[in-house]
Amino acid sequence: MQLAAIIVSLVLIAVGVALFGRAILQIYQHMRLGQPVPKGTRTGEPGRRTVTVVKEFLGHTRMNQWGPIGIAHWGVAVGFFALLLTIANAIGQLFKADWLLPLIGDWLPYEIFTEFFALVTTLGILALIVVRQLSKPGRPGRKSRFAGSNFGQAYFVEAVILIVGACILTLRGLEGAQHGVDGYEAGFFVSYPLVAAFKGLSVGTLQNLTYLVAGIKIATSFIWMITVSLKTDMGVAWHRFLAFPNIWFKRESDGDVALGALQPMVSKGEPIDFEDPAEDAVFGVSKIEEFSWKGLLDFSTCTECGRCQSQCPAWNTGKPLSPKLLVMALRDHAHAKAPYLLAGGGKNAEGEERATEEQLANVPAAALAEADRPLIGTLEENGVIDPDVLWSCTTCGACVEQCPVDIEHVDHIVDMRRYQVMIESSFPSEAGTMLKNLEKKGNPWGLAKKQRLAWTKEVDFEVPVVGKDVEDLTEVDYLYWVGCAGALEDRAKKTTKAFAELLHIAGVKFAIMGGEEACTGDSARRLGNEFLFQQLGQQNVEMLNMAFGEDADEGVRVEKSKKKIVATCPHCFNTIANEYPQLGGEYEVIHHTQLLQHLVDEGKLVPVTPVEGLITYHDPCYLGRHNKVYTPPREIIAKVPGLRNEEMHRHKERGFCCGAGGARMWMEERIGKRINNERVDEALSLDPDIVSTACPFCLVMLTDSVNGKKNEGKAKESVQVVDVAQLLLDSVRTPVEPGGDGETADAPEPDPDPEPVK
Ligand code: SF4
Ligand code: SF4
Incomplete structure (x- = not known):
């Protein structure tokens, strides 16, 4: 028994370690197939990045939004690393059944530590198994967050963790029995019932049981290692390693999620200068290798948990887009195409193959076939991502917000849209009208510029216009950025008028732009027309800077804190606050609800x-x-x-x-x-x-x-x-008139009938 356990274990360990090393190298090579990122964007503030990784891992801050599931996953995730030494212990036990790790083997804190993590790992995985079984897609269909996930792989991983957890506790029980533990004590606070159960067995039986259980533990661990090494696209297993670099290299160095601003377009790691783009500039993403290495790392890190899918408005309303399935499709395509790319394969702009026949001679047929698939294409075209998937996204960010491993779905989706719009001119035709209106009139409705000020005639107070009623914005507290909808859309105009009136009542000094301003470009950018966004944005930034009293020619700058803007539209708010800094426009921007809350708090x-x-x-x-x-x-x-x-x-x-x-x-x-x-x-x-x-x-x-x-x-x-x-x-x-019966304006008695809101 002992000899067999030793031989089998050592063979599995040797094969497992060798294959695992090869797999890590393979994954590294796969990531290198991606494009570089602009210098410093993924490595700035290394200290903060490290703190984020520690917080997100040890505190499970992203997972704990999911309550008890987060706690169960914490046990399994932290337990995996905390219990690594139990492998060394088990190897020693194969040779000498009562062997203990030198120095710490019978050190009480280490024993308590091991018992605790063996317990939380085992209970944690049991809980996660139950959760998966209860949420199987059978009845709920697409309502299940696991719909489309690989169940076989997940069952394998769950079984491995459960067996290993049970083996560790059993080995602890055998250890206690061999070392004469004869009462409940802290070092065996979990496994004592097993110690008691094994008591009375002969020494020989205890030793044989130890060889057997240690052998099972080692075999299970290394069969897992061999399996995942042979399947480097097995996200449910690999995320426990890849999540660390994926979180460390996340877009926001302060640890925030990749929401708010979209990133400027880059080609080969350099931002594209739209006024003079390089000859070989790549606009957006049309091939898997045109994603950055971080994109490829994102795809490989997906654990298929489906948290993103469960929140996605497109998926929840029957559209073909699921952020999880999108990421999985990109991952599977990247891995399948990798042998072709690693052999030097690739097509130039004219679609001609760059690699020689010799280079591609040993590339598997499956990889060559994968290389022929268009990244965006219908089922008939054998596309990786269907156009209906790509255009269903509302960029709401629910997927990014929920993803426990910080995958940046929205950026990837917009990158693919950029190529479709800017190079292929392939997008839902209705959106073309909006783009034309933006190009010609500067607003999505295509209305005349002078219409932007029409609402000011519909209120019974003066609305100061910059350049007309006030010389520049240094004379006021805020520029009120009305936005296209606020100025031109009838329902939104009600908000505009209400907000302006509230500012007027509160005595806030504000002014609006004179009608020459354009749409901020939010929709154009999110559709993928980065060029148009840049045009509109540049125009607005120049106009705004001038309105705030800046003069680029004279070198007159106004500090950001003095350039205050309030917006009623969250899209304008987001673009001006988070994206205009990319175009040289730095402003202090708040949303109207923030300003209103402040005015209410101040009693104004x-x-x-x-x-x-x-x-x-x-x-x-x-x-x-x-x-x-x-x-x-x-x-x-x-x-x-x-x-x-x-x-x-x-x-x-x-x-x-x-x-x-x-x-x-x-x-x-x-x-x-x-x-x-x-x-x-x-x-x-x-x-x-x-x-x-x-x-x-x-x-x-x-x-x-x-x-x-x-x-x-x-x-x-x-x-x-x-x-x-x-x-x-x-x-x-319309304040309530103070009544004669003690009613005051501050303490009104509710009216019996609902009062309509205007
Ligand atoms: S951003 Fe797009 S993919 Fe993500 S949840 Fe929203 S609609 Fe779905
Ligand atoms: S993208 Fe993130 S949230 Fe969605 S399935 Fe993958 S790991 Fe889970």
Whole structure:
């Protein structure tokens, strides 16, 4: 028994270690097939990056959003590394059954440590096995976050961890029995029942049992190692190693998720100069090897947990896009194509093969076939990613927010869109109208510039215009960036007028641009037209800098803290705050709900009139997830007397998109249920009187859906969709007259009937 266990174990260890070393080299070579990244972008602030990795691993900060599942995974993940020495112990036990690790083998803290992690690993994996079984896609279908994941691989990994955990505890029991542990003690606080069970067995039996269990533990561990070494695309196993570099090299060195700004377009690791692009510049991504090495690392790190999929609005409304399946498809394609690329294969811009026949002579046929697949293409074209998948994304960021290993889905999706739009001109045709309008008129509706100021005639106070009523913005506290929707779309204009009136009431000095400003370029950029975004952005940045009193020719600069902008549109807010710095525009930008909350806190706006009714607030993705503004709108709602707020099931970090982001506002939604209808169904399930939000795009999408539901008789006529600013104005504008019976404006008695919100 002993000899057999030794021989089998040593052979498996030798093969496992050799193959594992080869696999690591292979993965490294695969990553090197990707493009370089701009210098310093993935390595800046190494100390902070290291702290992030430690926090995310030891604190499981990304996983703990998932409650008990996060705790169970912590046990398994930390236990894997904490219990590595038990392999050395088991090898020693093969030769001498009562062998202990030198120095620490019978050191009480180490024994407690081992017992603790053996317990949490075993319990953790049992819990995760139960979770997977309960969430199998059988009945719930695509509602299961595991739909499309590789179940066989997951079962294998789960079985290995369970067997190893059980072996460690059994070996502890055998160790205690051989070393004469005769009562419950701290060093055997978990395994003592096993010690007691083994007591009374002969020494020979205990030794043989030790050889057997140590052999099983070693064989199981190294069969796992051999298997994963032969399958380097097995994310469910490899993520436990690749997650560390993937998190360390994440986009944001401060540890934040890759949301907010999109990154400038780069080719071969250098930003593209659109005024004079290099001859061989690559625009966007049309082949797997055109992703950066970090992109390829992202794909390989995916553990197929499906947390991204469970939150994706496209997937949840029956569209073909699942961020998990997208990442898995890219990973599988990258691994399958790698032998061809490693042999020197690749096509030039004309589609001609660069490699010689000799170079490709030993490349497996499967890899050659994989190399012929278009990255974006339909099923008939044998594409890796279907165009319907690519264009279904709203860039809501729910996937990025949820991913426990920090995969940067949105950046990858936009990179693929960039090639389709800028080189192939291949995108949903409806979006072409929006692009043309942006090019010609500077706004997506194609309305005349002078229309931008039309709303100012519809309010009964003066709205100062920069360059006309005020010379420049040094005379005011804020530039109010109205945005295209706020200036031109009827429903959004209500928010604009309400917000301007609130500023007027609070005595805030503000001004608006004179109508020459253009769209910020949010939709153009997210559609993939980076060139147009750069054009619009440059134009706006120049105009803004000038309005704030800067003069590039004279070298006059104004510090960022003096360039204050407030925006009612979260898309404008995000672009100006997070993306215009890439174009030389540094401003202090806040969202209107932040400013309103501040004015209410300061007592400059006092909501007094009750607005009766049940309200539910919808988080705009570009305000919430992309910029972490969750509290101010809720604080304002809480301050309006009479309102009772009830959260939808999906809110804050897990809020559900309205369907308009990522330029989806300008595309038809032909597949599955409309995303705005899904969101409104969720809102209406609370039977609210008011659905509130803080974004003109959300306002339009939600209003459209609510109106449709009213027409179908599925929503009560009185339900309103309003911006938080409108609610606040309604409460501030018409204060309750103090009554003779002790009523005061500060303590109003709620009216019996719901008061409509204007
Ligand atoms: S950004 Fe939103 S819509 Fe796009 S894949 Fe991620 S979750 Fe889905
Ligand atoms: S959340 Fe991240 S790791 Fe999990 S399936 Fe999605 S991409 Fe993969």
